[in-house]
Amino acid sequence: MARPLISTDDCIGCGICVDACPQGVLEVNGGAVEVANEDSCIACGECLEECPMGAITEISED
Incomplete structure (x- = not known):
């Protein structure tokens, strides 16, 4: 299973990664x-690449 790791300190809630x-x-x-x-989550990394704030630091796979 994969999941994006999101820094709540850096996220501004713009929703670009959601889209x-x-x-x-x-x-x-x-x-x-x-x-x-x-x-x-398929760990494609699209959210990580699109985040303008760098709030998604990695895709963690369990």
């Missing part, structure tokens, strides 16, 4: 992005 994710893994909640559906 970039082809699997609908992320959502904006309370002004920051969170993992909403980690079972669907």
Whole structure:
């Protein structure tokens, strides 16, 4: 299973990563992005590449 690791200190909640994710893994909640559906993550890295703040630091695979 994979999941993006998001720094809540760096995330500005812009939603660019949410739009970039082809699997609908992320959502904006309370002004920051969170993992909403980690079972669907395919570790493609699109969210990591598109985040303008560098708030997604890696894709962790369990």
